[in-house]
Amino acid sequence: MKEELITSGRMNPYIDPHLNIWHWQIPLYLFLGGLAAGILFFAALYTIQGKADKYPTAVKIAPLITPFALVLGLIALFLDLKHKLYFWQLYTTLRLESPMSWGAWTLMVVTPLSFVWSALNIRQIFPNWDWRYSWVKNIEAFFRKNIITLSWILLIFSLILGVYTGILFSAFNARPLWNTSILGPLFLASGLSAGAAAIVLISKNHFERKQMAKIDLIIIGVELFLIIHMFMGFLASTQVQIDAASLFLGGPYTTPFWLFVVTLGMVVPAVLEILELNGYRMPRWLAPVLILFGSLMLRFIIAYAGQESRWLY
Amino acid sequence: MRYAMAIDTKKCVGCSDCVVACQTENNVPIGYCRDWIVEVTDGTYPQLEIELRSERCNHCENAPCVRCCPTGASHYEDGGAVLVTPDKCIGCGACITSCPYDARYSHPDGYVDKCTFCLDNRVKKGEDPACVSVCPTKCMYFGDLDDLNSDVSQVLKKRKWKTLIPEAGTKPHVYYLI
Numbered sequence: 001m002k003e004e005l006i007t008s009g010r011m012n013p014y015i016d017p018h019l020n021i022w023h024w025q026i027p028l029y030l031f032l033g034g035l036a037a038g039i040l041f042f043a044a045l046y047t048i049q050g051k052a053d054k055y056p057t058a059v060k061i062a063p064l065i066t067p068f069a070l071v072l073g074l075i076a077l078f079l080d081l082k083h084k085l086y087f088w089q090l091y092t093t094l095r096l097e098s099p100m101s102w103g104a105w106t107l108m109v110v111t112p113l114s115f116v117w118s119a120l121n122i123r124q125i126f127p128n129w130d131w132r133y134s135w136v137k138n139i140e141a142f143f144r145k146n147i148i149t150l151s152w153i154l155l156i157f158s159l160i161l162g163v164y165t166g167i168l169f170s171a172f173n174a175r176p177l178w179n180t181s182i183l184g185p186l187f188l189a190s191g192l193s194a195g196a197a198a199i200v201l202i203s204k205n206h207f208e209r210k211q212m213a214k215i216d217l218i219i220i221g222v223e224l225f226l227i228i229h230m231f232m233g234f235l236a237s238t239q240v241q242i243d244a245a246s247l248f249l250g251g252p253y254t255t256p257f258w259l260f261v262v263t264l265g266m267v268v269p270a271v272l273e274i275l276e277l278n279g280y281r282m283p284r285w286l287a288p289v290l291i292l293f294g295s296l297m298l299r300f301i302i303a304y305a306g307q308e309s310r311w312l313y
Numbered sequence: 314m315r316y317a318m319a320i321d322t323k324k325c326v327g328c329s330d331c332v333v334a335c336q337t338e339n340n341v342p343i344g345y346c347r348d349w350i351v352e353v354t355d356g357t358y359p360q361l362e363i364e365l366r367s368e369r370c371n372h373c374e375n376a377p378c379v380r381c382c383p384t385g386a387s388h389y390e391d392g393g394a395v396l397v398t399p400d401k402c403i404g405c406g407a408c409i410t411s412c413p414y415d416a417r418y419s420h421p422d423g424y425v426d427k428c429t430f431c432l433d434n435r436v437k438k439g440e441d442p443a444c445v446s447v448c449p450t451k452c453m454y455f456g457d458l459d460d461l462n463s464d465v466s467q468v469l470k471k472r473k474w475k476t477l478i479p480e481a482g483t484k485p486h487v488y489y490l491i
Contacts, residue, residue, distance in 0.1 A: 010349035019410065021406040087403050111432075173481055
């Protein structure tokens with residue numbers, strides 16, 4: 001029998017026997033960032049299209065979640081840092097080569113915008129809200145006057161945020177599973193899908209629910225297409241990427257991925273939504289909750305499996 | 314100036330002296346290492362071949378760790394050595410993830426640590442890195458690739474060599490004589 005045995009004397013914590021440096025904080029943040037990106041994208045899109053009245057939840061109510069999602073995500077990111085007191089070094093430079101750097105700056109743009117957007121819509125929750133000071137009212141009036149410009153900025157930066165959650169991984173050629181440019185669009189689609197699901201979950205408007213469910217169906221179709229292409233790409237690539245794909249095709253991540261992400265997170269909610277759109281009565285929360293769950297699991301599984309995929313030499 | 318190291322896999326006996334010398338010289342925390350021994354067994358019994366390699370950061374010319382560092386803590390020093398500035402490092406782990414050789418680790422104090430070629434503590438004083446100077450079989454060579462008379466240039470001219478995972482596009486500066 002041909003032998004190939006590699007024995008290493010290295011046993012560094014978090015590095016050996018395989019990389020294990022990123023834990024729950026990163027995938028949780030990627031999920032929350034993607035979710036916020038998805039919600040803000042639809043809010044900005046419908047505002048630009050002048051459809052705010054048709055999609056009241058998407059434009060005015062769902063975005064109220066996003067400051068919480070983004071701040072929670074930022075806290076998770078902060079918890080992940082191992083040299084925490086130096087976190088401010090992130091904002092002393094902008095390095096376009098480093099996804100982590102421009103991603104941090106994107107968050108620095110999107111998070112305040114999510115607060116502004118929520119502040120503009122706070123009367124949806126507290127109808128008698130009063131800003132008290134005239135200078136705050138002036139700021140509010142300024143943003144209301146320039147709502148279309150604000151929407152365009154938000155639209156662009158929400159897309160960057162959504163893509164960034166995937167590019168963060170795909171920029172590492174040391175981890176063959178992540179090293180595919182499909183991951184950017186896949187995570188963007190997953191974030192948009194989660195955003196649409198959150199809107200369906202909250203909305204009480206029948207027309208809006210129906211439209212968002214249809215959009216979600218299309219995005220799920222795109223996600224399945226991207227996943228199939230990702231694996232086709234892996235299997236047609238070099239041995240390291242064939243090995244990476246095998247983590248999901250018979251390897252330890254096969255069941256979690258195909259059961260939680262693809263079946264429960266995409267196929268089942270898609271079927272439920274098709275049935276619902278055709279008049280069958282379903283528990284209204286079930287499909288969107290499954291989509292959100294699938295989106296979260298996609299991040300967790302890709303984050304952990306990627307760290308197990310490597311070059312052997 | 315381009316610092317490089319050549320390591321003779323035919324002379325290396327895998328004694329780990331280089332590992333201990335590095336840990337001592339650089340105060341590497343207990344349980345961690347900046348260099349390590351890899352033993353690769355290849356072939357069909359009884360025709361087996363063993364290759365012993367003392368591995369460390371490859372101080373790549375196209376270093377993915379420098380590219381992905383969000384703060385510039387990971388950087389190229391004069392002579393092409395790849396170093397980390399602890400006070401700029403936020404401990405995000407991007408560089409650790411980006412290294413195909415897994416040569417970096419998270420220091421217990423929070424910042425990322427790795428082989429420095431002993432640049433500040435030895436090389437700038439005209440000494441060889443600790444691992445090179447201590448090797449009992451003298452299997453390691455260190456020097457400047459731009460100086461054609463340096464030990465490392467000479468041995469790379471005479472012997473066959475390889476680098477690790479050249480297909481990762483990193484252009485390593487640690488060469489293995491085969």
